Amino acid sequence: MLGAELREARRRAGMKVGALLEVLGFSARWLSKLESGHRQTDARNVARLLGAYHVDSETFKRVMDLCRDVDGGYLIQGHGVGGADEVSAVRRHEAAARQLFSYEAVGVPALVQSEDYMRELFGRSVHLSADEVERCVAARKARQKVLNVGVPVKRTFVVRELTLRHLSGDREVAWGQLMHLFWLGNTRKVDVRVVGQDASFGYWDLYSFTLMRSPQFRPVVHIGATPYSLLFDEPRDTGFYEESARLLLANAMGVEESRAFIAHLAEHVGESVSA
Structure with a gap:
């Protein structure tokens, strides 16, 4: 850091x-x-x-x-209106990463949210004005540009089936988010993995986190919890999240199975939208 x-x-x-x-x-x-x-x-x-x-x-x-x-490998950064999306340390580490793993216990990881979905999430806050909501949307979209970098990066995003079946917003917003995940998995170097409802759960699925690896630095973990972002790279602490990532992947559907599941769910939601 x-x-x-x-x-x-x-x-x-x-x-x-x-x-x-x-x-x-x-x-x-x-x-x-x-x-x-x-x-x-x-x-x-x-x-x-x-x-x-x-x-x-x-x-x-x-x-x-x-x-x-x-202090001891930890960095705490306070959030402004734009939250973690405006924390420069977070964005720099995401840009430097050559391997990025992100899991959200509830919701969709920030880097793979559709614009309508993120606007729905921000709009639910009673603390944000309409202008501040748009500022948050703009900040998150700017942060998502890291997905466009030309260097080879392995990015894996894990989301729970329960989350995908109960996305925030109306059916049109939900359909758009599902199609966005499907599109990302097909057109970019992004793997989206779904943890099914029948998967066994334990300590490893309780906490949202992003794990980043790069050739120059030790693995870094980012945990974003309003009103702060916590980043750390001490091996004694990052090891817990590396093990959590391994267990999440072991219990998730494969890449192709996840993609097929998302497509099927999007088709089902889409039929409801057009009905």
Whole structure:
């Protein structure tokens, strides 16, 4: 998290590692481990690095705030009106991931929601004005653009059959969401897996989470719970969610079976809409 910010700042500065280390006195191994999240450091060293990168004042403040927030591999970011969709740390890790696994215990994962479905969800909040609802929709659609990146990414989204049979909104909204899931699974490098109602359940299906892996960093887990986003990369904690992901996939329908189930359910809902 902090390491990703420092790595990006160095990249933007076009700073060669050799010249940087000669000035600051750090070793290449030290910097590599810091940027990959395998080493922590104090605020003084972070400030020295940012100064060497000649970052602007806004970037300096953001990264130093992040440095103060990170404690033992945890990062807590407060939500504004746009929720997790406007948390830059969440979006950066989703963009950096080369493997992304997302599960929602209730509802559809944010990255694969249709526009009408997300508008229905946001519109139900008594705390959001009409303008704020549209801001939330715009923020989520912007976040979903990560699905369009050209680099190879394995993305898996797990949703429960019970959720798909009882989607928020009217039948037209439900049909649109089902077709959106079907379309994503057919046209993008996205796997949608359905956990059937007859599947056995345990501790591993109780919590919504997103697990992200990338070559440069340790696995990162994001848990979005109003009014905060929690991100962490400590192996002792991410291991629980890696095991949960494994068990969810073991109990879910296969990719083709899930796709056929979604298509069948969409057809059934569509008939009700046109009737």
